[in-house]
Amino acid sequence: MVLLFMAPWIIGFLAFIMYPMFASLYYSFTKYNLLQPPQWAGLFNYRYMFAHDSNFWLSVRNTIWIVVFGTPIQILFAIVTAVTLTRVRRGAGAYRTIFFMPTMVPTVAAALGFLFLLDPAGPIDTILRLLHLPQPLWFSSAQWAKPSLVGLGLWGVGDTMIIFLAALLDVPKQLYEAADIEGAGAWRKFRSITLPMISPVIFFSVVMGVIGGFQYFTEAYVVSGGGQSLGEPQGSLLFYSTWLYQQGFQYTNMGYASALAWLLFVVVMICTAILIRTSNRWVFYQGGFR
Amino acid sequence: MTSEAHPRAVSVEIRRRSVPPDVRARRLLLSIANHSVAIAVAIMFIAPFFFILITALMTRSQALTKSFWPRPFSWGNFTQVFNYVPFGTYLRNTVVYAGLSTIGTVASSIPVAYALSRMIWRGRQAAFLLVLSTLMLPSQVTIIPLYVIFVHLHWVGSLKPLIVPTFFGDAFTIFLLRQFFLTIPEELLDAARVDGGGEFQILTRVIIPLAKPAIMAVALFQFLYSWNDFFGVLVFANTHTYTLAVGLMDFVSVTHRSIPWNLVMTGSILFMLPVLILFFLAQRAFIEGVTLTGLKG
Numbered sequence: 001m002v003l004l005f006m007a008p009w010i011i012g013f014l015a016f017i018m019y020p021m022f023a024s025l026y027y028s029f030t031k032y033n034l035l036q037p038p039q040w041a042g043l044f045n046y047r048y049m050f051a052h053d054s055n056f057w058l059s060v061r062n063t064i065w066i067v068v069f070g071t072p073i074q075i076l077f078a079i080v081t082a083v084t085l086t087r088v089r090r091g092a093g094a095y096r097t098i099f100f101m102p103t104m105v106p107t108v109a110a111a112l113g114f115l116f117l118l119d120p121a122g123p124i125d126t127i128l129r130l131l132h133l134p135q136p137l138w139f140s141s142a143q144w145a146k147p148s149l150v151g152l153g154l155w156g157v158g159d160t161m162i163i164f165l166a167a168l169l170d171v172p173k174q175l176y177e178a179a180d181i182e183g184a185g186a187w188r189k190f191r192s193i194t195l196p197m198i199s200p201v202i203f204f205s206v207v208m209g210v211i212g213g214f215q216y217f218t219e220a221y222v223v224s225g226g227g228q229s230l231g232e233p234q235g236s237l238l239f240y241s242t243w244l245y246q247q248g249f250q251y252t253n254m255g256y257a258s259a260l261a262w263l264l265f266v267v268v269m270i271c272t273a274i275l276i277r278t279s280n281r282w283v284f285y286q287g288g289f290r
Numbered sequence: 291m292t293s294e295a296h297p298r299a300v301s302v303e304i305r306r307r308s309v310p311p312d313v314r315a316r317r318l319l320l321s322i323a324n325h326s327v328a329i330a331v332a333i334m335f336i337a338p339f340f341f342i343l344i345t346a347l348m349t350r351s352q353a354l355t356k357s358f359w360p361r362p363f364s365w366g367n368f369t370q371v372f373n374y375v376p377f378g379t380y381l382r383n384t385v386v387y388a389g390l391s392t393i394g395t396v397a398s399s400i401p402v403a404y405a406l407s408r409m410i411w412r413g414r415q416a417a418f419l420l421v422l423s424t425l426m427l428p429s430q431v432t433i434i435p436l437y438v439i440f441v442h443l444h445w446v447g448s449l450k451p452l453i454v455p456t457f458f459g460d461a462f463t464i465f466l467l468r469q470f471f472l473t474i475p476e477e478l479l480d481a482a483r484v485d486g487g488g489e490f491q492i493l494t495r496v497i498i499p500l501a502k503p504a505i506m507a508v509a510l511f512q513f514l515y516s517w518n519d520f521f522g523v524l525v526f527a528n529t530h531t532y533t534l535a536v537g538l539m540d541f542v543s544v545t546h547r548s549i550p551w552n553l554v555m556t557g558s559i560l561f562m563l564p565v566l567i568l569f570f571l572a573q574r575a576f577i578e579g580v581t582l583t584g585l586k587g
Contacts, residue, residue, distance in 0.1 A: 001489055002405050005402060008457065009421065013459075016436065019435065027435065095331075108520055114338070116341070121354045217521055229543075245521075254438070261433075
């Protein structure tokens with residue numbers, strides 16, 4: 001009976017996860033272009049990646065940039081918006097709906113919207129011109145393209161914000177009352193009560209942000225126009241997954257793309273393991289469980 | 291009810307009168323400050339919607355000019371967008387993919403979540419951990435061999451590679467449903483067992499009716515996921531089977547130098563509208579679902 005109930009997952013696990021995982025590990029040691037059967041190439045793909053592929057290193061740098069800057073800014077903004085929501089009484093529901101709504105916008109629609117908003121002739125730069133402020137070229141310039149993507153990410157901060165909001169509302173009121181009696185200021189209360197109490201959610205968001213950041217793809221694909229202009233301007237939007245996609249599905253270097261995929265997998269695992277290992281230093285679990 | 295409400299009202303009255311005017315003024319100022327911040331943030335979140343909407347109603351020559359307000363209002367954009375790209379086909383593909391994958395995911399994940407939460411068997415915990423660990427696996431690791439398989443099956447170019455696997459359980463859905471199934475009291479299941487119900491009856495007569503909100507939430511998540519899915523469609527589908535997510539790229543990639551921005555925005559609005567409507571209809575289920583993901587995850 002158990003087997004019958006578990007059957008869909010068991011079949012799916014074997015066919016769509018187990019087999020492909022080992023197959024791609026095998027492909028990563030081969031040259032494979034789909035037309036001929038895979039040819040054993042030993043460590044060639046991995047050596048080529050590190051020694052000769054300058055686009056690989058470019059994509060690594062861009063990806064690290066988006067993980068290192070994008071994730072913390074996203075989390076910080078999520079906390080700020082969630083705190084804003086806890087401080088208004090009247091109309092809190094309406095504000096929450098407004099803050100959350102952009103999260104519902106499909107990624108492609110949001111990216112196309114921002115591509116228009118941030119066009120050098122678009123609304124944002126027009127407003128900046130009226131205010132006599134500098135008008136960056138946003139997605140058209142190599143320096144501004146990645147920061148613009150971070151901005152796009154902030155628009156969709158809603159789901160992270162909602163999780164923080166729930167955590168903030170969960171903090172026992174007595175703790176703040178006790179701090180009031182001790183004469184603690186607002187910042188002190190935030191640092192010594194709020195922050196530790198929401199640290200599990202920060203931890204969760206950091207892990208999800210890092211995992212997601214390493215696989216960053218859709219937004220960059222859309223704003224660079226896809227196809228031949230992938231990664232433009234000047235390679236500033238060539239992310240790791242973009243390069244993997246190009247190798248696999250534009251140049252059909254299936255072996256090389258598999259090697260890229262496995263390196264990504266191993267790096268994501270290591271980062272997650274490090275985060276979990278160091279989490280007991282800064283994540284506070286109420287009641288001490290886990 | 292009234293006898294309880296009355297004394298409370300009185301005490302509020304007393305407390306309100308006892309607040310000194312300077313404290314009340316400070317509270318008012320604080321409230322104004324808080325609302326100002328909230329309104330400023332709200333404007334930031336709404337502004338992109340505003341610009342997308344007004345541009346969607348402009349003529350092609352007016353989009354990307356300094357003039358702000360559509361003159362004239364070009365309502366024809368909403369029909370023109372169907373002729374400019376095969377919008378109707380893309381829309382139909384999107385509905386097919388989102389609809390079928392939602393049915394597949396929900397139908398196949400419910401029994402698995404039940405077996406992982408309410409049936410007693412050896413290795414259950416290990417199986418659950420295995421399900422959870424697959425959530426960590428980047429899709430890039432499996433997509434190349436899957437592509438090879440589907441090339442051999444002659445499925446590439448259709449939506450089958452995206453729809454068929456959803457009928458074999460989804461780890462995230464299984465996880466959320468399991469968490470919910472665990473909250474259903476054991477006594478209800480025992481009562482059904484006493485009445486001679488097998489596991490299948492318990493699942494269909496007790497668990498599913500009680501878990502309707504959770505099932506709704508995971509169905510919503512899956513629907514949105516496939517509605518938005520870009521990478522999967524880009525890899526497996528072709529120009530005839532593209533969904534809107536990839537199809538909208540036609541506007542910016544085919545005609546690269548002169549993008550019809552008004553139509554891009556019209557198309558984007560038509561693409562996001564069903565999702566936004568769904569959100570307003572099921573906002574509670576939605577926000578509770580997101581919260582559950584974060585707090586229990």
